[in-house]
Amino acid sequence: MKSTHEPGQMLVVDDNRVNRLLLTRALEQNGHLVSTAENGKVAMEMLRTKPCDVLLLDIDMPEMNGFEVLEALLQDEELRYLPVIMTSASDELDRVVKCIEMGAEDYLVKPLNPVLLRARVNASLEKKRLRDEQRKLFRTFATPEVAEQLLREGFSLGGKYIKATIMFSDIRSFTTLSENQDPSATIELLNNYFALMFDAITANNGTVNQMEGDGLMAIFGAPAYRENHRRDAVKAALEMVALLKTFNEQRVVQNKDEIQIGIGIATGTVIAGYTGTEHRATYTCVGDAVNLAARIENHTKVAGKSLLIDKYTREGLPDHIHVEGLGEVIFKGKQQAISVFAVNG
Amino acid sequence: MPIIDKATFDELKEMSGEEFINELIDTFLEDAPKMIAEMKSGLDSNSVETYRRAAHSLKSNAATFGASQLAALAKELEMLGKENKLHETGDRLRALEEAYESACSELKGLKS
Numbered sequence: 001m002k003s004t005h006e007p008g009q010m011l012v013v014d015d016n017r018v019n020r021l022l023l024t025r026a027l028e029q030n031g032h033l034v035s036t037a038e039n040g041k042v043a044m045e046m047l048r049t050k051p052c053d054v055l056l057l058d059i060d061m062p063e064m065n066g067f068e069v070l071e072a073l074l075q076d077e078e079l080r081y082l083p084v085i086m087t088s089a090s091d092e093l094d095r096v097v098k099c100i101e102m103g104a105e106d107y108l109v110k111p112l113n114p115v116l117l118r119a120r121v122n123a124s125l126e127k128k129r130l131r132d133e134q135r136k137l138f139r140t141f142a143t144p145e146v147a148e149q150l151l152r153e154g155f156s157l158g159g160k161y162i163k164a165t166i167m168f169s170d171i172r173s174f175t176t177l178s179e180n181q182d183p184s185a186t187i188e189l190l191n192n193y194f195a196l197m198f199d200a201i202t203a204n205n206g207t208v209n210q211m212e213g214d215g216l217m218a219i220f221g222a223p224a225y226r227e228n229h230r231r232d233a234v235k236a237a238l239e240m241v242a243l244l245k246t247f248n249e250q251r252v253v254q255n256k257d258e259i260q261i262g263i264g265i266a267t268g269t270v271i272a273g274y275t276g277t278e279h280r281a282t283y284t285c286v287g288d289a290v291n292l293a294a295r296i297e298n299h300t301k302v303a304g305k306s307l308l309i310d311k312y313t314r315e316g317l318p319d320h321i322h323v324e325g326l327g328e329v330i331f332k333g334k335q336q337a338i339s340v341f342a343v344n345g
Numbered sequence: 346m347p348i349i350d351k352a353t354f355d356e357l358k359e360m361s362g363e364e365f366i367n368e369l370i371d372t373f374l375e376d377a378p379k380m381i382a383e384m385k386s387g388l389d390s391n392s393v394e395t396y397r398r399a400a401h402s403l404k405s406n407a408a409t410f411g412a413s414q415l416a417a418l419a420k421e422l423e424m425l426g427k428e429n430k431l432h433e434t435g436d437r438l439r440a441l442e443e444a445y446e447s448a449c450s451e452l453k454g455l456k457s
Contacts (some may be wrong), residue, residue, distance in 0.1 A: 015398075015402070016376075016402045016405060016406060017372050017376055018369060018372050018373050018376065018406045018409060019405065019406070019409075021365075021368065021369055021372060022361070022369065022409065025361055025365055026360065060398055060401055060402075062398065089401065089404070089405055089408075091420070110405055110408070110409065111353075111357070111405075111408055111409040114360050
C-alpha cells in the first residue's frame with residue numbers, strides 16, 4: 001500500500017478568494033496538487049472530467065452550495081466515495097453535523113489550523129486509497145455491480161438462503177497436458193485461460209468465487225440478485241466455449257496442444273455468504289445445487305459433451321438456446337435420478 | 346478590541362510566508378469593499394440571502410487576518426440576516442465600514 005504522505009489531487013471549493021488562496025497555499029506546501037472552483041456547480045463539472053482524491057468543500061456558496069454538492073455526489077456512482085472535508089466557520093457546527101450525516105468525511109474550521117489540515121487531508125487520502133484498492137480487488141473477482149454493492153453494504157459474515165445458479169468448469173486431462181510441457185508454459189496457459197473465462201463470466205453477471213488448479217466455480221444471481229441467473233450462466237458458458245475455440249486456434253498456430261473444457265451448471269436454493277475472517281473472506285455458497293453442479297461437470301467426460309445443465313437451469317432458458325435431453329443419471333451421493341441436458345448453443 | 350490582533354496575524358504570516366501574505370492582503374483589500382457593497386445592495390433590495398452570504402464571507406476573512414472589530418461587527422450583521430431582521434441593522438453597517446477602513450490601513454502598514 002502507498003504511504004500516507006504521497007501527494008494527492010485536491011479540489012478546493014469556496015466562493016471566497018482569500019479562503020481559496022489560503023487553502024491552496026497550505027495544501028501545496030504539503031506537496032499536493034490543487035485545483036479550485038468558486039462554487040458547487042463549477043466543482044461538479046470539474047469532478048466529472050478530472051480525477052480528484054479529496055474534496056475540500058465550503059457550505060455557503062452561490063449557484064450550488066455545499067449541501068447540494070453532497071447530494072449530487074451521493075447520486076453519482078463514480079463520485080459517491082470521494083472523501084469530502086467540509087471547511088466551515090466555527091459558528092456553523094450545526095450545519096457541519098448535517099454535512100457529516102450527508103456523507104462528508106470530516107470538517108475543518110476556518111481560519112485553518114495547518115496541523116489539523118495536514119492530518120485530516122492525509123487521513124482522507126488514506127481512506128480514498130484504501131477504498132480504491134478495495135474496489136480494484138473486488139472487481140478482480142466480481143462484476144463491477146457486485147463490487148459496488150459490497151462497497152456500499154460492506155461485508156457481513158452471515159449467510160442467507162438464495163436461489164442461484166452454480167457453474168463448475170475445468171480443463172480435461174490437464175495433468176497429462178502439464179506433464180508434457182515446462183512449468184512456466186503451464187502457468188502461462190492457465191493465466192491466459194482464466195483471463196478468458198473470467199471475461200465471459202463477469203460479462204454475464206457472474207462472480208468467480210473459487211479457482212483451484214485448472215478448475216473454477218462461479219455463482220450467478222448472487223451476491224447481487226439477478227432475475228435471469230439461469231440464462232446468464234448458460235450464456236456465460238456458451239461464451240466460454242466460443243472463446244476457447246478461438247484460443248485453441250491460436251494454440252494450433254503456435255504448435256501447441258488444444259485444450260478441452262467441461263462445464264456443469266445447476267440451479268437451486270443454496271446458503272450463500274462470506275466465509276472466512278474479517279481479514280480474509282470469500283463469497284461462497286453451499287447446498288445441493290453446488291454438489292450437483294460439480295457432479296454434472298464431472299459427467300461431461302462420460303457424456304462427451306462440453307456443457308451440461310440440470311432440469312431447473314433448463315427451465316429458465318429462452319427457446320432459442322438448443323438443449324438436448326440426455327436422460328436421467330444417478331450421481332454418487334444422490335438418492336434420486338437427475339435429468340441432465342446438453343446445451344449445444 | 347484590537348483593530349488587528351497581532352498574534353493571529355503573525356501566525357497567518359508565518360504559515361503563508363512574506364510574499365504570499367502580501368498577495369493575501371491585496372486580495373482581501375480588493376474583495377472586502379465588494380462584500381460591503383453586496384451587503385448594502387442586499388439590504389436595499391431586501392435580498393436576505395445576498396446580504397447574509399456577503400456578511401458571512403467578510404466575517405470569515407476578517408477573522409483570518411485577525412481583524413477582530415471588523416469580524417465581530419460582520420458577525421453581528423450576519424446574525425441579523427440569519428434571523429431575518431434586516432430592519433434592525435441601524436447604523437451598524439456604517440460602523441462596519443469604519444472598522445474596515447481602520448483594518449485596511451493597518452493591514453497596508455503590515456505588508457512586508
